[in-house]
Amino acid sequence: SANYVGDRIKLGKVLGKEILIHKYKIELSKYTKKVGDLYMCLQITHNDELMIANTIAKGLMKIIQEIPEDEFPFLTKIVSNNDVYMFT
16 A cells, blocks of 8 residues: 555554554455445554554544544554544
């Protein structure tokens, strides 16, 4: 992916840990069974390391789109609450 740098990780690897989110993009997934499913690609830093995390968590996509561009990058933790991912 253009301008996205670092190892690809599963979001679960950084769950509950402090991460810096630099940017994101939301695209149609090529891998899900349902046509029209979206996934989000996040450029993050964790422990001073650039990483790329992908997720299909709709709640995270909805929230991140409401964050003004001038508030990036931002520090957050992603937590799972009853299997729903949320930013804290």
